Amino acid sequence: MIIQLDKNISNQEKQAIIIKMKELDYKTTEVTTQKGNYLVGIGKKEFDIRQVGSMKGIADVHRVSDDYKLVSRKWKVGRTAIDLGDGVIIGDGSLSIMAGPCSIENEKQVELTIQHLKANGVRMMRGGVFKPRSSPYAFRGLGIPGLKMWYEQARAAGIKIISEVMQVSQIAEMYDYVDVFQVGARNTQNFNLLDELGKVDKAVMIKRGISGTIEELLYSAEYVFSAGNEKLMLCERGIRTYEKASRNTMDINAIPILKEKTHLPIIADPSHGIGIRDFVEPVALAAVVAGADGLIYETHEKPEEAASDGQQTLNFEESENLIRKIRKVMLALQD
Amino acid sequence: MIIQLDKNISNQEKQAIIIKMKELDYKTTEVTTQKGNYLVGIGKKEFDIRQVGSMKGIADVHRVSDDYKLVSRKWKVGRTAIDLGDGVIIGDGSLSIMAGPCSIENEKQVELTIQHLKANGVRMMRGGVFKPRSSPYAFRGLGIPGLKMWYEQARAAGIKIISEVMQVSQIAEMYDYVDVFQVGARNTQNFNLLDELGKVDKAVMIKRGISGTIEELLYSAEYVFSAGNEKLMLCERGIRTYEKASRNTMDINAIPILKEKTHLPIIADPSHGIGIRDFVEPVALAAVVAGADGLIYETHEKPEEAASDGQQTLNFEESENLIRKIRKVMLALQD
Amino acid sequence: MIIQLDKNISNQEKQAIIIKMKELDYKTTEVTTQKGNYLVGIGKKEFDIRQVGSMKGIADVHRVSDDYKLVSRKWKVGRTAIDLGDGVIIGDGSLSIMAGPCSIENEKQVELTIQHLKANGVRMMRGGVFKPRSSPYAFRGLGIPGLKMWYEQARAAGIKIISEVMQVSQIAEMYDYVDVFQVGARNTQNFNLLDELGKVDKAVMIKRGISGTIEELLYSAEYVFSAGNEKLMLCERGIRTYEKASRNTMDINAIPILKEKTHLPIIADPSHGIGIRDFVEPVALAAVVAGADGLIYETHEKPEEAASDGQQTLNFEESENLIRKIRKVMLALQD
């Protein structure tokens, strides 16, 4: 159960609601986000919600049968849009494109990527400065100095930044230089990280776990939202299956299913979804027509020389072709 | 290695090639299909193919590194088109739509379905008369009488029939009444059935196994082709994974991968691919933009009353909307 | 619901029961096996079973909530034992060992294998004469002549034969020369084959599908049983997962789960379960302590020269060591 509170509810009124809920055998969690104040009630018994609904200080009360509550469309049917400023909005019905290299490598690379993005009307750049790598001996990214360098150029060009945060201590370090914190597939259930991201006023994109279920992804989103942050989006990036002809199996089904279950924007990552450069385009287009609110993919001046993930990275020409096709398809579906 | 033989090769010339290949430690399999005569050579040592290529009776020689040979695009780069007659061609660049109920139920159902298909320019109807069912106590289909009834109506309306064959003895029984034999997901590796289907002059569509790999699907196709039947197409219908939010996980990646690996047409089955009626449309559109040559999906006058698979079956209005959107998307991509 | 009928029930009495069941909205299937006559009732409404139980000609009535009925332990709590004659019984509390090559290759191989088995007190030999192979160009087995040759030797030595049947037409061909028909992992849901195996009076072992669920395996057993054959056992042989360090993932959990769900004997196949010769022993022992009624594994004089599956085949010394350890472990658990 979700109880939306009046903005000017008194503490006394709030306590009265909590006590009432306790009498009804419901445990309540107080949630204060950028957009509103809520009480989330967890309990088993059904009761007439008017018993609570008529109490002072309450704006609205919703029964939510899903075990994840605040991210469910059972109470918020309309879709959440996330405004990053400067006219960059995710989830407003347009398609948000986020492109860039796997790893931030050097100034020149950032400059060329930004040129490519601007030439194609793309407003968001992706790139990693902290890289989770299976092997401890692999390149782990440029860290904060790389992020600052990138930020200087991106800010000047009006480009927004999305980048992966791997642990709690990096949140503060990265805060001033990113527009969206990305939670990677290996951290989808790093609950401490999610809790802390819930406390900041900055957009967050959570990637689905390497073999995470759709339900687990929604629960992870619930962690962030219930800790106070509504600026949330989710990302389908392929799952691990028995099939090894592709790096991952892009779960195209997850896109319409997530769109029905949650009001949060859904982003698709075709680069990781298939992991094969030549086929990123068809998978990207598939995600768009399946209903994705945005795409995040890897592009690099010379994929062959990329510090990581070159085998699934588009060059700028391929990226441009993809963007052109996406726009055609979007147009066709809008008619 | 594939050796394409001259149409008028003499038996003596053919034997000379087989002997030469044996000297080179290659085992040969003779293949005679509707379209050509081949020798498929299996061996390990590399040799200069001109040694064989210059022999009499040979039209062409191709090295094929894949372990499946005849279905590989390594020797036949162009795409195979299958002509079912009356202008119904699969794999010619247009999108082939095959729609109809899970099970053929009665005359009225067939009549209404055919009306719906004709009204929307669809030329092929799907339907099962032999139904593979997990439980022995479930409805197993109308059998040959149902197929004949269906055939009468379809023939009159100029509609082609695709229907599942479950065992060798059904091939002869069904032969006169179907245009395409469908091999179901539980029979993808029923090698005896594949062998026998290789001996008939009728198109065959092989569905990917319930958890079959892309490679296994290609090998199964090789069975049919090497037994003599080139009129072959493959179908992606979702795979079994840990995710249970959908019936299967539609492997959208398989579509571009299969299109690169084989010259055979690739059909997508969004009904089984996701298994949820409300989401068949986005998955179908995704398959189309990912490059499928055709779609096979379930539609029924009243899905709620269907004898099987109602939960993933479109009603005629939904089917019509889907067809309209497919055409828009196809048009957009052709520009 | 399972209604066990009196042996001397009259046809009239049986019809009366069927009519009564129909009135109660239950569809009945008549089942006559080697051991008994049953009516299997499928319906949704609960009713007082005494209404039926008091009718003439009924030995017993059982409610069975599982969707598979006859193979369920919900009605038959005791375990099924299968008597192959000459004192070879499967499922009587002892451990049945079935060992032998992947493929029957020649007389000498059979002779040496039988010597090995006899020297170690093993009473059953496995071997394939019809081999399901992914590629049409691979060795497909010696067929019936090979089976006859094997049979001559095995019979003389008092060794029972288990061998795979791949299609309906092979049942009659193989009938006189095998003691157990094996249904392979690719045919677990070949329902026509299962139906026909239900009609013969010969033991059947069904392997779990390559990625079959435990429930599907039980349904496949229900096909055979409901068609008339109670001499049935099931085999866990590893499932397909994302993990590629082993050929399959031996589902050790399936053994105790199957033992609880069904009264049929459960056999384990460690050779396919892990697919790596060096590790067949630990997996075999694990299956034994987990409760398997028998083991089926591959052994060959010279695994390096085996026509198929050599990489997972024990030599005779390894086989002997395994048998010795199995006996130690069995003894320890009986104390």
Next chain:
Amino acid sequence: MIIQLDKNISNQEKQAIIIKMKELDYKTTEVTTQKGNYLVGIGKKEFDIRQVGSMKGIADVHRVSDDYKLVSRKWKVGRTAIDLGDGVIIGDGSLSIMAGPCSIENEKQVELTIQHLKANGVRMMRGGVFKPRSSPYAFRGLGIPGLKMWYEQARAAGIKIISEVMQVSQIAEMYDYVDVFQVGARNTQNFNLLDELGKVDKAVMIKRGISGTIEELLYSAEYVFSAGNEKLMLCERGIRTYEKASRNTMDINAIPILKEKTHLPIIADPSHGIGIRDFVEPVALAAVVAGADGLIYETHEKPEEAASDGQQTLNFEESENLIRKIRKVMLALQD
């Protein structure tokens, strides 16, 4: 390549080796652990290792073809034993049992559990005070106060403690009160956590990821070892597959495979491996005969009332029976 350094190598000698390796196109990582000093060399070209081996300050040089180096058995064939003090050693050939509740709940529970363990000769107790939970609204554990309470009792009783650490900041908080830090299945690839655990002088057990590969688990171990901590063990706890008859699929194959690939002790967790109380025993026994160095399982005075995981928790009587059977089986295999 692993270069074991002399204890009294001079800095100058070390630098000379690093320079030499650089000339050979090898990147070196210095590793200092509780037990030794190493240089790990990563490069592609093969060279005669005597070129390096003859340099001053080197104890030994090993070629290691695996990409994980320090945890590989390619250089250290003997097995690692971890001494926790007071005669509690893991990996010395005996079987280490670690049992206790999913969550630490209260003093009485700890007291009863310790009594049970002592009565059965068990020296290690498991229990969670920080619980990773899918839902933010679920019980998350007693935290440090609970750990301290537990520690008081365990210390007095001579019982060692293993407990899960979820984030870097908890390492210092928990340090004085645990004997083994457990890394949970959701944190197997939390590389920052692994890095930090590499810097402490306290044993670590890493659980395999929810759908982690065996190789990924070894890489995660390499993180800890290469950061300086050799007191490491790994735990198989079941993987996520399509089969839903059990909570996870215990990968019994992983036990012999890991034992061959790494010198670290391998622990098995049958409670999570199957997730069904009635079947924990057979799976535990299977793990023992498959070669596990230890078992970690859940036991509770009243599993029905446990704060978490009750459905897979043994009561004390069941736990006692399990221990008795384990000892029998161990004895049988030692003969």
